[in-house]
Amino acid sequence: MHETVVETLQRTLVQDLSQHVGETVLLKGWVYARRDLGGVQFLTLRDRTGIVQCVGSHLEIPMAESVVQVKGKVVQHPKAPGGYEIQIAELQVISRAVEPSPVELPKVQWNVNPETLLDYRYVSVRGLKERAALKVQSVLVQSFREALIDAGFTEIFTPKIVSAGAEGGSNLFEVDYFGERAYLAQSPQLYKQIMVGVYERVFETAPVYRAEEHATSRHLNEYLSLDVELGFIESDEDVMQIEEMVLQRICKELADKCQKEFDLFKVQAPVAPERFPRIPLLEARQLIKDHFGYSVGGKDLDPEGERLLSQYFQEKEGSDFVFVTRFPKNARPFYAYYEADGMTRSFDLLYRGIEITSGGQRIHEYPMLLESLADRNMKVDGFEGYLEVFKHGMPPHGGFAIGAERLTAKFLGIQNVRYARAFPRDRHRLLP
C-alpha cells in the first residue's frame, strides 16, 4: 500500500517544505553535494527554488549534478540550510552525470579568476549566487517593462542588423549580409526615435553590440539595453521623471520578489527615493573640488569624480541615485538637443559611484539637425537615413538607456559585470 500511495505523490518544491512538516513528500532536483559519514549519508538536493539537506543510510548517491528524486519525510531541523531536513525513504536516479563537474558548485569562490568559472559556465551558472544574479536581472527587466506599459508605452522590436552605426561608425561588428557589408546595432537610437512618430512612448529590451577592444570589469561586447523614448516633452526634466518612476518600480518589485537573492549576496535591496537629486555638470565639478579637493580631469566626470559625487549625495541626501545634467555639446552625440549657451538638455544617472544611464532630449527639427552636423564638420552623407524621418514631423522627444547587466551588478555588489550575464561575450570569449 505504501508504495502505491507514494507513487501518486505530486512533486513538492523546496520552497514549500514548511507546509509539509511531518508528511512524506516527493522532491526532484540535482545532487548539489553529498557526504558519507559511514553509516549515515547526506545529500543536498537543489531545485529551482532552493536547496535542502536529505539524510539516509545504505544509499548509493550518484555523482554531483546528477538528477534525482527523493521521497522522504519532512522534519524541522534548525541547523540545516532552510530549516528543514528530509529523512530519505527512497532515492531514485533520474539522469546520471557521467563526468565529475569541472567546478564544485558549493565551493565556488567569487574571488577566483573569473575565466575559470566562465569557461565552465554551462555548469557553473547553476551555482546559487550565479543563478540568483540572473534571477534578479529577469525581475528587473520585467519590472522595467511593466512600469512603462502602465504609463502608456508600447514595446518595440527593432533590427539588430543595420547598414550603418547610429553613433558615428567606430566600434561596430561587421556582418556579411548576403555579400553586403552590414553591422550589428550599437543602440536602437534611430529606430526608437522613428517609433516615437508612431506610438509617442516606446521601449525596447534587446541586445546591443560594441566592438570595444578593452576588457574592463564594467564593459561587455554584447549586453542587454533597456531603452526608452518619449515624445511631447517640455525638456529633459520629463525624461528624468520617467526614469525615476521606472527605477522606483524596479526597486519596489525587487524588494518584493528577490529578498532571498539579496540575502544570499548579503546586500540590502536597492531603494529609490521619491526624487533623485539633480546637479549640473559644472556645479558637480566645482562641488567635488570644494568638498573633496579633487580636480576632475577632462570635460565630463571621470570615474573618481563619479565616485565622490555619489558619496556626497549619499551622505547629504541619503540617495544612491543622482542625476548629473547640462553637459556641454562636445561631451554628447550630435543628436543631443542644445541651448544657446552650448549646453545640452542631457543627463547621466549615477548609482553608487557609477554611470548607469545616459539620456536627454533629442533634436527634433530638421534644420537644427543639419546645423548640429555642420557644427561638428560631420558630413550629411552617412546620415541621410537618420535625417529622413525628421523631415516628416517629429514632436519634441527624448529618452534614455540602461545597461541591464551593469545595473544588476551594482544592485548586488558584483565586481565584474560578466557575472551579470548568462554567457558573456568579451574580447577573448565566444564560448560557451
Next chain:
Amino acid sequence: MHETVVETLQRTLVQDLSQHVGETVLLKGWVYARRDLGGVQFLTLRDRTGIVQCVGSHLEIPMAESVVQVKGKVVQHPKAPGGYEIQIAELQVISRAVEPSPVELPKVQWNVNPETLLDYRYVSVRGLKERAALKVQSVLVQSFREALIDAGFTEIFTPKIVSAGAEGGSNLFEVDYFGERAYLAQSPQLYKQIMVGVYERVFETAPVYRAEEHATSRHLNEYLSLDVELGFIESDEDVMQIEEMVLQRICKELADKCQKEFDLFKVQAPVAPERFPRIPLLEARQLIKDHFGYSVGGKDLDPEGERLLSQYFQEKEGSDFVFVTRFPKNARPFYAYYEADGMTRSFDLLYRGIEITSGGQRIHEYPMLLESLADRNMKVDGFEGYLEVFKHGMPPHGGFAIGAERLTAKFLGIQNVRYARAFPRDRHRLLP
C-alpha cells in the same frame, strides 16, 4: 481670461474624448489629413490612441505629418470617425514637416507592392493598420511572458553572437568578431537547454537570424523568436499543455486589449480552445487522403496538407489550432527525443493552415545523444560545446518556439509577414 484658462489645460488623448463632450480640450498629435472646403477647413488629428476630425475656419493647416496642438470644443458627431468632432478654437504648429510625406497615409492600400511601403517605412509605419499590427504584437509578446512567469518560468537572455550553429551550420550569417569568425544565432536552442539545468523552466523573447536566400511571404531573415524550455517532463504532452496554456492567455489578453486593432483589420480576435486537437503525422496524412483525396508529398506535411488538415479540424471540432505529433526521426533535428519505433516525441502546431510552432522533447542523456549523432553520420567534432552540458545531469526536458511575426500576421489576416515587423530584413532589404 479665456487664454489663461486654456494655457493651463492638460493634454487630452483622443481615446478619452467621450469624457469631455461640451468641454474645451487640448489635443496634440500629427496632421493625418487635411481638407479645405472654401470657408471651412478640416484637419484629422492622429495621436497614439486614435484619430479625430477637427473643423475650423481661416486656419493655415500645415503639411500632413506636421505635429500640432489643437484647442477646441468636443461635440458629438455620429458621422465622424470615432463619433466626435473638435471645433477648433486655436491651432498651433509644434513641429513642421518640411517635405510632403512619400506615402499618403490615409490612402495606403495594402495590396500595392510592399516594397514601396517598406522603402518609406520610417513614415509608413505611422499608418493606422501598420501601427495596429505592431501594437497587437507587443501585447502578444507581453502576454506570452506573463503567462510563463505566472507558471514559474524565468526569463533568460542568451548570446546572439555564437561560435557555431545549433542546427548544423547552414544558413548562418557570419560576423567578424575581433578577426575571428563567429555567427548570428539561428535559435537559442542550446542555451535554453543549458538554462533548464539552472531554472528548470525558462523562456526568451529575442531576435534570431536565418540567412535563407529565398524571399517568401512567410519568412524573414531576422525575426523575434518566443522560446520556451522546461524540465522534469514525462513526454512532449507536457510541453504541448504549456503551449496551450500560453496561447490561451495570449488570445484572452488580445481580446481584452486589442479589440480596436482587430476591428480595423475586420477580423475576429483569435480564440484558443481549452484543448487543441492532436493527431499523429501518419494519421494526418491518411486523413487528408481519405477526406480530401489529396496525397501529401515528402516525409512531413506540405503547405497544401497543412491547409487541408487545419480546415478539417476547423470544420469538425471548431478549432483553429491543431497539433501534429510523432514525426519520424529523419524529419527532425538530431536532438529530438525518439522512441524504439523511430518516431520522435515532437510536434508542430498549425494555426489556420500554417505551422506556427515546432517543439518536442529533447534527448537529455549523453549516451543517447552520441547515438543520435552516429545514426546520422554526424561527427562529434562540431558539437562538443553542445554535448558538454549533457555530461552533467540534465532532467527530461522539452520546449517549443513561436515566430512572433508569423503568429501576429496570421491573427490579423496579414498576407505578408514583413508587415508584422517594424523594420524587416530580407534578402534585399537592409534599410531603413
